[in-house]
Amino acid sequence: MPVGTQATVKGITPDQLAAFGSRIILGNTYHLTLRPGDALIAELGGLHRFMSWNGPILTDSGGYQVFSLADVRKITDAGATFKSHIDGKILDLTPERAVEIQQNLGSDIAMVLDECPPAKAPDAVMQAAVDRSIRWAERCKAAHTRKDQAQFAIIQGGLDIKLRQRCAEALVAMDFPGYAQGGFSVGESPEEMAAALPECVDVMPTHKPRYLMGVGRPQDLLAGVASGIDMFDCVMPTRNGRNAMAFTNSGPVRLRNAQHRRDPAPLASDCACYTCQHFSRAYLHHLFHVEEMLGPTLVSLHNLAFYLDLMARTRSAIAAGRFAEFHADCLARWSGNA
Amino acid sequence: MPVGTQATVKGITPDQLAAFGSRIILGNTYHLTLRPGDALIAELGGLHRFMSWNGPILTDSGGYQVFSLADVRKITDAGATFKSHIDGKILDLTPERAVEIQQNLGSDIAMVLDECPPAKAPDAVMQAAVDRSIRWAERCKAAHTRKDQAQFAIIQGGLDIKLRQRCAEALVAMDFPGYAQGGFSVGESPEEMAAALPECVDVMPTHKPRYLMGVGRPQDLLAGVASGIDMFDCVMPTRNGRNAMAFTNSGPVRLRNAQHRRDPAPLASDCACYTCQHFSRAYLHHLFHVEEMLGPTLVSLHNLAFYLDLMARTRSAIAAGRFAEFHADCLARWSGNA
Numbered sequence: 001m002p003v004g005t006q007a008t009v010k011g012i013t014p015d016q017l018a019a020f021g022s023r024i025i026l027g028n029t030y031h032l033t034l035r036p037g038d039a040l041i042a043e044l045g046g047l048h049r050f051m052s053w054n055g056p057i058l059t060d061s062g063g064y065q066v067f068s069l070a071d072v073r074k075i076t077d078a079g080a081t082f083k084s085h086i087d088g089k090i091l092d093l094t095p096e097r098a099v100e101i102q103q104n105l106g107s108d109i110a111m112v113l114d115e116c117p118p119a120k121a122p123d124a125v126m127q128a129a130v131d132r133s134i135r136w137a138e139r140c141k142a143a144h145t146r147k148d149q150a151q152f153a154i155i156q157g158g159l160d161i162k163l164r165q166r167c168a169e170a171l172v173a174m175d176f177p178g179y180a181q182g183g184f185s186v187g188e189s190p191e192e193m194a195a196a197l198p199e200c201v202d203v204m205p206t207h208k209p210r211y212l213m214g215v216g217r218p219q220d221l222l223a224g225v226a227s228g229i230d231m232f233d234c235v236m237p238t239r240n241g242r243n244a245m246a247f248t249n250s251g252p253v254r255l256r257n258a259q260h261r262r263d264p265a266p267l268a269s270d271c272a273c274y275t276c277q278h279f280s281r282a283y284l285h286h287l288f289h290v291e292e293m294l295g296p297t298l299v300s301l302h303n304l305a306f307y308l309d310l311m312a313r314t315r316s317a318i319a320a321g322r323f324a325e326f327h328a329d330c331l332a333r334w335s336g337n338a
Numbered sequence: 339m340p341v342g343t344q345a346t347v348k349g350i351t352p353d354q355l356a357a358f359g360s361r362i363i364l365g366n367t368y369h370l371t372l373r374p375g376d377a378l379i380a381e382l383g384g385l386h387r388f389m390s391w392n393g394p395i396l397t398d399s400g401g402y403q404v405f406s407l408a409d410v411r412k413i414t415d416a417g418a419t420f421k422s423h424i425d426g427k428i429l430d431l432t433p434e435r436a437v438e439i440q441q442n443l444g445s446d447i448a449m450v451l452d453e454c455p456p457a458k459a460p461d462a463v464m465q466a467a468v469d470r471s472i473r474w475a476e477r478c479k480a481a482h483t484r485k486d487q488a489q490f491a492i493i494q495g496g497l498d499i500k501l502r503q504r505c506a507e508a509l510v511a512m513d514f515p516g517y518a519q520g521g522f523s524v525g526e527s528p529e530e531m532a533a534a535l536p537e538c539v540d541v542m543p544t545h546k547p548r549y550l551m552g553v554g555r556p557q558d559l560l561a562g563v564a565s566g567i568d569m570f571d572c573v574m575p576t577r578n579g580r581n582a583m584a585f586t587n588s589g590p591v592r593l594r595n596a597q598h599r600r601d602p603a604p605l606a607s608d609c610a611c612y613t614c615q616h617f618s619r620a621y622l623h624h625l626f627h628v629e630e631m632l633g634p635t636l637v638s639l640h641n642l643a644f645y646l647d648l649m650a651r652t653r654s655a656i657a658a659g660r661f662a663e664f665h666a667d668c669l670a671r672w673s674g675n676a
């Protein structure tokens with residue numbers, strides 16, 4: 001899922017998003033409730049209409065951003081009290097408020113409010129966070145009324161597999177229509193995540209969507225798929241795109257490098273995206289060199305197309321029963337060993 | 339003509355440009371020779387291919403930018419010696435070099451090098467600049483060899499109509515395929531320009547394109563057309579677009595204003611552009627408020643579409659013999675007196 005934090009995938013129009021096959025995008029509850037406000041978006045017909053996106057939208061619960069961006073003043077069973085990173089205003093985020101915001105936004109998939117400690121928080125902190133996340137999930141489910149919106153639960157527990165399994169069992173007993181692994185990509189190494197993931201995913205129901213939140217690099221997505229994950233969201237395609245870093249099947253390309261100054265080749269010769277079909281590396285290098293906004297747009301566009309194409313090829317490989325081979329082949333190519 | 343200073347119309351892809359009917363765009367010789375360099379663009383197949391624009395391109399001569407952006411160290415009959423505004427490098431721009439650069443860029447229409455003093459320079463300065471511009475035009479014509487490129491001459495003379503007429507006569511005698519009025523919008527008032535324009539345009543051959551450089555607001559374009567001008571270029575649609583200022587048939591709209599915060603209406607209800615067909619003023623206000631790059635893109639896109647549509651409606655009005663009525667109607671609408 002491309003990430004549209006503030007009701008826009010940065011630098012990309014909805015038409016461009018649809019053109020390279022995006023189907024579902026993510027919006028950030030925390031950012032949208034601060035600006036322009038969920039009540040205003042509801043008044044204007046909901047998030048789809050506001051940002052002119054006709055496909056599905058998933059919204060997170062705001063919990064992760066509150067814990068990572070805002071200055072949290074107090075966290076109790078009732079909810080979190082935090083200071084907005086925009087204007088310092090003191091605000092509350094309770095499970096019920098997280099549900100209300102997302103119902104106002106009118107996303108197709110909403111997430112429950114969870115507590116997300118750093119990956120290496122002490123055991124006692126992690127266990128308390130899991131217990132609280134379970135209680136909050138229950139309250140979110142009780143508060144949820146929109147029939148046109150699915151509500152997914154979030155499994156926490158850091159790198160403690162037993163704890164994640166306990167959390168998953170409690171949430172599965174509540175019968176949500178989909179489940180996510182949260183609290184990865186929050187300080188642990190990619191190797192630690194890859195090692196923990198298979199056992200964590202094993203306890204998620206296989207007949208419901210399994211979503212790995214906020215992950216990650218192309219190799220992390222394939223590790224997730226290998227463990228059984230179905231859905232991902234990540235800001236890397238657009239964030240790296242804005243910084244002139246492109247993903248390709250031959251590994252990352254840094255377009256600011258002087259080696260691209262005279263290069264007439266496209267960013268990726270095997271890519272069908274608008275950027276690769278029309279522009280040279282030399283042109284993209286030039287755009288970043290002179291700080292033209294078309295540079296971030298064109299490279300973000302390529303990166304999003306690369307991620308979506310990677311997932312399309314992954315689905316084909318799974319359907320053809322050759323995912324393991326595809327996975328190994330991708331890893332070899334990306335590391336320059338193909 | 340939309341302006342693509344650095345081989346890109348800021349924030350707009352060539353596909354988007356083509357979608358709202360752009361046919362010819364402008365590139366800036368001064369900027370392109372500094373970065374990435376005209377020799378490099380030639381090596382990469384010329385400016386059309388470099389920026390992936392299949393329609394016609396007009397390039398200016400670089401003269402205006404040298405006089406307005408760079409620190410001019412010396413100007414003699416040979417040419418101008420100036421300090422780059424990018425890296426302080428000392429460079430020369432002679433008539434022959436201006437032709438060479440534009441032949442390297444491979445634009446469809448190239449402009450001769452001219453000297454462009456401020457609108458209110460003393461008479462002696464203005465006369466010397468006109469004499470020099472005539473001599474430089476002659477040298478540009480002699481140096482020009484590309485058969486697939488038309489070279490237009492530039493009439494100077496400030497607000498001194500007699501001087502402009504003398505300049506025009508000398509250039510017309512050299513038989514260029516098109517003529518421009520340069521040195522407007524360089525310090526004089528729009529009223530002074532509108533007053534001087536008819537007599538200045540009267541001496542331009544009517545069977546060749548008549549181009550007014552660097553002008554201007556919608557009302558200035560119509561004043562130009564009323565005087566007989568056929569071609570314009572201006573950065574206002576994109577520059578104002580980046581600053582949240584939109585042109586509409588009801589006058590300018592400033593999208594940062596709080597009055598647009600809850601407004602579900604499009605920017606212009608009579609506009610067929612992508613922005614107006616998909617987004618509300620409230621959404622555009624939000625994008626500028628949270629500093630999302632899609633805001634400048636969407637409003638630039640609308641403004642360019644507005645200018646192109648204005649020119650299309652102007653051509654229809656002329657063809658139907660009702661330009662004077664159309665002109666008066668536009669001015670009344672824009673000032674809120676319709």
Ligand SMILES: [Zn+2]
Binds near residue numbers: 274
């Ligand atoms: Zn591509």
Ligand SMILES: [Zn+2]
Binds near residue numbers: 643
């Ligand atoms: Zn419009």
